[in-house]
Amino acid sequence: MPLEALPTLPEGPEKDYLWTLNFGPQHPATHTTLRLILTLDGETVVTAVPDIGFLHSGFEKLGEDLDFNQYVTIVDRMNYISPIMNEIAWHHTVEKLMGIELTPRCKYIRTILGELARISDHLLCAGAQALDLGAFTAFLYGFQQREVIYDIYETISGQRFHPSYTRVGGLLFDVTDQFIRKVRNFVKEFPKTHADMCRLLNRNRIFLERTQGIGVLSKELAIDLSCTGPLARSSGVVRDLRKDEPYLAYPDFQTAFKVVCAAEGDCYARYIVRMEEMIESLKIIDAAIENLPAGAVNVDVESKAVFPAQTSVYRSIESMIQHFELVMPNRQWTPPVDEVYGAIESPNGELGFYIVSDGTGVAYRARTRPPSYIHFAVFPYLIEGHQISDVVAVLGSLNIIAAELDR
Amino acid sequence: MALTIPDVMLARLDPLANWVRANSLWPMPFATACCGIELMATGASKHDIARFGAEVMRFSPRQCDLMIVAGRVVMKMLPVLQRIWTQMPEPKWCISMGACASSGGVFDTYAVVQGVDRFIPVDMYVPGCPPRPEQLIQAIIDLQAKIKQTGTLQGTEFGKRTEHKGPLPMHLN
Amino acid sequence: MAHDTIIAALKAKFAELVTTEFRDNFRVVVAPARLFDVLQSLKDEHGFNMLFELTAADYLKYPKATDRFGVVYGLLNMATGVRIFVKTWLNEPDLTLPSAFPLWKGADWLEREVYDMYGILFDGHPDLRRILMPEAFTSFPLRKDYPLRGRGERHNFAVITRAES
Ligand code: SF4
Numbered sequence: 001m002p003l004e005a006l007p008t009l010p011e012g013p014e015k016d017y018l019w020t021l022n023f024g025p026q027h028p029a030t031h032t033t034l035r036l037i038l039t040l041d042g043e044t045v046v047t048a049v050p051d052i053g054f055l056h057s058g059f060e061k062l063g064e065d066l067d068f069n070q071y072v073t074i075v076d077r078m079n080y081i082s083p084i085m086n087e088i089a090w091h092h093t094v095e096k097l098m099g100i101e102l103t104p105r106c107k108y109i110r111t112i113l114g115e116l117a118r119i120s121d122h123l124l125c126a127g128a129q130a131l132d133l134g135a136f137t138a139f140l141y142g143f144q145q146r147e148v149i150y151d152i153y154e155t156i157s158g159q160r161f162h163p164s165y166t167r168v169g170g171l172l173f174d175v176t177d178q179f180i181r182k183v184r185n186f187v188k189e190f191p192k193t194h195a196d197m198c199r200l201l202n203r204n205r206i207f208l209e210r211t212q213g214i215g216v217l218s219k220e221l222a223i224d225l226s227c228t229g230p231l232a233r234s235s236g237v238v239r240d241l242r243k244d245e246p247y248l249a250y251p252d253f254q255t256a257f258k259v260v261c262a263a264e265g266d267c268y269a270r271y272i273v274r275m276e277e278m279i280e281s282l283k284i285i286d287a288a289i290e291n292l293p294a295g296a297v298n299v300d301v302e303s304k305a306v307f308p309a310q311t312s313v314y315r316s317i318e319s320m321i322q323h324f325e326l327v328m329p330n331r332q333w334t335p336p337v338d339e340v341y342g343a344i345e346s347p348n349g350e351l352g353f354y355i356v357s358d359g360t361g362v363a364y365r366a367r368t369r370p371p372s373y374i375h376f377a378v379f380p381y382l383i384e385g386h387q388i389s390d391v392v393a394v395l396g397s398l399n400i401i402a403a404e405l406d407r
Numbered sequence: 408m409a410l411t412i413p414d415v416m417l418a419r420l421d422p423l424a425n426w427v428r429a430n431s432l433w434p435m436p437f438a439t440a441c442c443g444i445e446l447m448a449t450g451a452s453k454h455d456i457a458r459f460g461a462e463v464m465r466f467s468p469r470q471c472d473l474m475i476v477a478g479r480v481v482m483k484m485l486p487v488l489q490r491i492w493t494q495m496p497e498p499k500w501c502i503s504m505g506a507c508a509s510s511g512g513v514f515d516t517y518a519v520v521q522g523v524d525r526f527i528p529v530d531m532y533v534p535g536c537p538p539r540p541e542q543l544i545q546a547i548i549d550l551q552a553k554i555k556q557t558g559t560l561q562g563t564e565f566g567k568r569t570e571h572k573g574p575l576p577m578h579l580n
Numbered sequence: 581m582a583h584d585t586i587i588a589a590l591k592a593k594f595a596e597l598v599t600t601e602f603r604d605n606f607r608v609v610v611a612p613a614r615l616f617d618v619l620q621s622l623k624d625e626h627g628f629n630m631l632f633e634l635t636a637a638d639y640l641k642y643p644k645a646t647d648r649f650g651v652v653y654g655l656l657n658m659a660t661g662v663r664i665f666v667k668t669w670l671n672e673p674d675l676t677l678p679s680a681f682p683l684w685k686g687a688d689w690l691e692r693e694v695y696d697m698y699g700i701l702f703d704g705h706p707d708l709r710r711i712l713m714p715e716a717f718t719s720f721p722l723r724k725d726y727p728l729r730g731r732g733e734r735h736n737f738a739v740i741t742r743a744e745s
Contacts, residue, residue, distance in 0.1 A: 025487055026437070028466045033439050033484075053712035054484045055439055058516030058728075060697075061721060065728055074513060080441035096603055124444075143451035150448075161445060161537050223630050223658055226686030237658070244661050337643070338602045341633065341654060341665065354652065356637050365637040369654075377689040403440050406712055482734055483714045489740050517721055517730025518713070525735070528742045 017041055023391065025054050028132070030395065033402035034376070043387050048380045052406055059407040063366025067332060068094045068168050071366065076162040078368065079404040081124045082117035084153070085346045087166040092247060093342030093353040098335045100169050100305055104249070104293040109175055110166065111249040112183060112288045113156075114344075115281040119190070120149045121347035121399075122230075122274040129271060129396035130201055133210050138200045145186075145193045152182050168333065169305040170298030183289050190282060198275060211267035215382035215394035218265060225381070226374050229349025231398065234273040235265035241345035248344075249288060256287045267397035274399075305333060332361025341369075348372055348399055372404040424560045428472070428498060429551040432461040435471035435495065437488060440478030442505035445537040454540040461547050468494040473550070475543075476529075479507035481518045485526060492527045498558065502546055503529045506536040582662045586626050594618055607665045615668050616678040619653065623683050628655035628664065631680060634690035636698045640724040647671055649698060653680065670700060679704040697722035 021038045024030035035051040059078060063071050068091075075086040088110050095102065102110075127142030150160040156179055157163035157172060165172050201207050217227070222235040232239065240259040242250045257280040262269035298306040301319070307326060308319035325331040337359040343352030349371030356365035375398050382394050438446050449456050456462045465471050468491045480488055492501070503523055506512030509532045511521035523529060530553065533546045583606045587599050590608060594617070598609040610618045622628045633654030639645035647669035656663050670677065679702040680687040691702045692711040699720040702708055710717065717733065719726050 025484070026466065026468075026491055031438070031443070053710075053714070054487070055479065055481060056483065056518050056712040057479055057481055057514045058518045058721065061516055061728055062514070077441055077513070080444055083441075099603070140452045143448060144453065147448070147451075147453045160539070161441065221685075224685045226630055226632055226684070226690075228632070239658065239661075336602070339605070339607075339637075339652075340603055341605055341663075350632065352633065354633065354635055354654075356642075358643055364642060367635045367637070369633050369635075373689065373693075374686065377686070482717075485737050489738075492740060516728060517726070517734060520734055520737075525739065526737055527740050 018046060021388070031400070031402055033406070034395070034400060036379075036391065038388065038391070040388060043389075045383050045386055045388060045391065048383045048391075050376060050379055052376065055402045055406040057403070057407070060366055060368065063363055065362065067329070067361040068363070071363070072166060073162070073164045075368075076164055077403060078370070078407065079121075079346065079348065079351070079372070079401045080162075081401060082121035082347050083162050084113045084165060085117045085121075085344070085351065087164065088114050088248070089342070089344045089346060089351045090353055091166045091168060092344055093340060093355055094168055094335075096342040097338070097340045097355055097357055098168070098305065098333065100299055100303065102170070102248075103296050103299060105174075105295045106170050106297045106299075107249040108288050108292050109171060109297065111253075112285050112292075113153075113165070114248070115285045115288075116149050116152060116183075116186075118281045118347045119278050120146050122278050125347075125396075125399040126197065126201070126271055126274050129267075129393075129399075130207065132392045132396040133207060135201065135204065135207060138197050141193055141196050141200070145190060148182075148186055148189070152179065152186065155179050155182055167298075167306065169303065170296075174297045180289060180292070183285065187282060187286050187289070191279075194275070194278060201271070202275075208268065210389070210393050211271060211397070212264075214267045214386060214390045215397065216264070216266045217378065217382060221378075221381060222265070225378050227349065227378060228374075229345065229347070229371055230270060230273045230277065231349060231375050231378070233260060234262040234269040236261060236263045241343060241350060245343075252291075253284050253287055257281070257283050267393050270397040326361075329361070334359060334361075343369065346371060348401065348404070349375065368404075368407060370404045370407060372399070372401045373407075376400050376405055420560045421558070422555070425555045425558050428558065429554040430460045431463075432473040432500075432547065432551070433463045433465055433471045434461055434473045434475050435466070435468055435491070436464050436475055436477065437491065438475070438477040439480065439484065440507065442477035442507070442537040445540060446475060446477045446504065446543065449540040449543050454544065456544065456547070459544060459547050459551070468492075469496065471495055472499045474499065474501045475504055476501065476508040476523050477504040477537075479512065479514055480520045480523050482520065483518075485520055485523075488523065489527060500530045500550060500554070501528060502531045502533060502543075502550065504533045504543060504546070505538055506534060509534065512536055582660060583664065586622075586662070586664065589626070590618065590621065593621060605663070605665055607667050609667045609669075612668050612670060612677055615666070616680075618666060619655075619680055619683055622655055622664065622666070627657045627659055628662075629658055629684075630656040631684035631686050631690070632656045632663075634680070634687060634694065636694045636700060638698060638722065638724045649675065649700060651677060651694065651700065675699060676701045676703050678702070681705055696720070699723070 018039055018041055023036040023038055025035045033054045037049045039046045062074050072087050075090045076083040078086045123142035123146055127139035130138040153163045154160040156175055157165045217235045219236040222232045222237055238261055260273050260276040262273050301308050308322055312319040313323045335357045339356045341354045343350045352369035354367035355363045358364040503509045508523050511519050531546045531550050533542050591597050600607045636651045649670040651668050653666040691705055694700050695708055696710045696712050
C-alpha cells in the first residue's frame with residue numbers, strides 16, 4: 001500500500017505518540033488473508049485501514065466463461081465454510097432468470113441443505129471467535145458436529161467439502177434413505193453439542209469481558225453501511241430474507257422459526273445471535289425432513305432445462321438429443337436477454353447474484369453481492385477507539401470469509 | 408507388557424538427527440482458502456494430526472520447519488509467501504496442499520499463480536480439491552519417510568539442494 | 581403496487597426517465613448527469629435508506645448494445661422492503677460518475693471495486709484507489725477486452741530456489 005494512501009495524522013507534539021502497526025496478512029486471527037494497517041496511540045487504535053485482495057482469484061471473470069451448471073463448482077469455493085449456500089443462491093438466480101419453478105421435493109431438499117450449511121457456518125464462526133480469544137475447546141466441539149455435516153454432504157454427492165450438488169432446475173441426484181436417517185440423527189444429537197458450547201462460552205467470564213461492549217454497531221450505521229444477516233440483526237435490524245422475501249420452501253415454515261435479533265450490537269450480541277440461529281435452523285430442518293414430499297427432484301424434462309435420466313438417454317433418441325443439446329456450447333439453454341438480481345439469506349447475510357444474460361447458456365456478467373466484502377468495510381468504524389487486543393475479537397465476530405471477500 | 412528402556416542406547420548421530428526432525432515437525436499453516444478449513448479439520452478432534460507429531464501449528468515462521476501451503480496463492484499474496492518461506496530456518500520442508508497450490512486448480516485466471524512450485528521449492532504435493540484429511544496425513548507420513556532417509560546432523564546439505572524449476576504453463580507449450 | 585407510485589412520482593419529477601421491469605426487478609434508467617439527483621430523491625423522498633448493491637458491466641460484446649458500460653445501483657427501503665434498481669450508461673472517454681458516498685456510506689468499497697475492475701471513476705469519493713488488485717496492476721480485469729488468463733502478470737515474479745532460501 002503506498003504511503004500517501006494512509007490517513008493523515010494530527011500534527012504537533014501529539015503526533016510523536018502515534019505509531020503504525022502492520023497487522024497481517026500472515027496472522028492467525030486474519031486467516032492469512034486480511035491485512036490491517038493500524039495507527040496506535042499506546043494500545044488504543046486511532047485509525048484502521050484494511051488492505052484486501054490477497055485472495056482475489058477472478059471468480060466473476062470465470063463466471064463469464066463457464067456455463068450455468070459448470071460455474072456451480074466455482075461458486076462453491078466462494079464462501080467455503082458453507083459451500084452449498086452459494087450453489088443454492090447461484091441456481092436460485094439462474095432459475096429466476098429462466099423462470100423455472102422447482103418441484104416441491106427439490107425445494108425441501110435445498111432448504112434442508114441450506115440450513116445444515118448455516119449451522120456449520122455458525123459453528124465454525126462461533127468456534128473460531130472463541131479460538132481467537134484463547135478458548136480452544138469450543139472450537140473442537142464445533143468441529144465434531146461439522147464432521148457430521150460433512151458426512152451428510154458426502155452421502156448425497158460423494159464430496160465431503162464442495163458438493164456441487166445443485167443443477168439448473170433440480171439436483172444432481174435424488175437423496176437416499178440414508179440421507180434422511182443421517183439428518184434425523186443430526187437433529188437428535190446436535191442440541192447436546194450446542195448446549196456444551198453454550199456452557200463453555202455464554203457465561204465464561206474471560207469471553208464476556210473480551211466481547212461485551214466491544215465493537216458496537218448502531219442500527220443506523222448498520223443500515224447506512226448496507227449490513228445484512230446476523231451482523232445487522234444483532235444491531236436491531238429486523239430483516240431476514242427467509243421471512244421477508246420467502247424463497248424455496250420457506251413459505252411453508254413461516255411459523256416454524258423465529259428471526260433472532262439483539263439490540264446491543266456488540267461482539268457478544270453477534271455471538272449470541274449466531275448461537276440462537278442454529279437452534280432455529282434446527283427447527284426448520286426438523287420440520288422439513290419429516291414432511292419431505294415425494295416426487296421428482298428435477299423439473300419436467302419437457303422444459304428443456306434439465307438433463308434426462310441416464311437410462312432414457314441410452315434408450316430413446318429424443319432424450320439423447322436433449323442431452324446433447326444441453327452439453328454443446330453453441331446450444332444449451334436460451335434464457336431471456338435481460339438482467340436479473342436474485343438473493344437468498346446466507347449465513348453471513350444477503351448473498352445475491354446479478355446476472356446479465358445475452359441469451360446463451362453462459363452468463364454475460366455474473367456479479368456476486370458478497371456479504372463478507374460489505375461487512376469488512378464496517379471494520380474501521382467498529383474498532384476505532386478500542387484496544388489493540390479487541391481487533392481480534394471484532395474480526396472474529398464479523399465472520400469474514402476471505403474467498404467471498406476477495407472473490 | 409511394559410516397555411523397558413535401557414539406561415544406555417547407542418545410535419549413529421545422522422539417523423538420530425533425522426529421526427528427531429521427522430517426528431517433531433512444526434507446521435506453519437499458510438492457509439489461504441478452502442483447503443485451510445480442511446487443514447483445520449485435520450488438526451481438530453476427529454483426525455487429530457497430533458498422532459503424527461505435527462500438531463504444533465505456529466504462526467511465526469521463525470519457529471516452524473514445515474510450510475503447508477493450503478489454498479490458492481494469488482499475485483498479491485505471492486511476495487508474502489516468498490518472504491515467509493525465506494524467514495523459516497533450515498532445515499525446512501514444504502507441502503503444497505490441494506489442486507490450487509499445486510497447479511492453480513480450477514482457477515486458471517489472470518490473478519492466480521499456477522502452482523507455488525514455480526516460485527518456491529516444494530517437497531510434497533497433495534492432490535484433491537480439497538484433499539481429505541487422510542490424504543494430508545499420508546503426505547506428512549511420506550514426508551517423514553523422506554526426511555528419515557536424507558540429511559546429516561550438521562544439515563549443511565539443505566542449503567545445497569538443486570535448483571527447482573516448475574513446469575511451463577500448458578498453453579505456452 | 582408500491583413500485584408504481586414511486587415510479588410515477590419519479591417520472592413526474594424527472595421527465596426523461598425510462599423504466600423497465602423483469603421478474604420482480606424494477607429498473608430506472610437515467611443519464612449520468614441526472615443520476616445523483618435521482619438517487620438523492622429516492623433516498624430523501626421515498627425512503628430508500630440502504631444501498632445493497634452497486635455494480636457494473638461491460639457491454640462491449642453484448643448483442644445490439646449501444647453503450648459500453650452500465651452501472652447499476654440497487655436500493656432497498658428497509659421499512660417497506662421494496663427494492664429498486666437504478667441504471668446508467670457510460671461511454672469512453674468520459675468514465676466519470678458522481679459518487680454515492682455522500683448518500684450512503686456503504687458505497688465506499690463498492691465504488692472502489694467498480695473502479696478497480698472497470699476503471700470507472702467516481703467523482704467525490706474520499707479514497708478511490710485499487711482495492712482487490714495490486715497497486716502496480718495496470719489493466720482493468722473485468723473489461724471484456726482483457727483476457728481470462730491475463731497478459732502474463734501472474735508469472736511475473738522472482739523464483740526462490742533451495743540454495744537461496
Ligand atoms: S484446491 Fe480446491 S479446496 Fe483447495 S483451495 Fe483450491 S479450490 Fe479450494
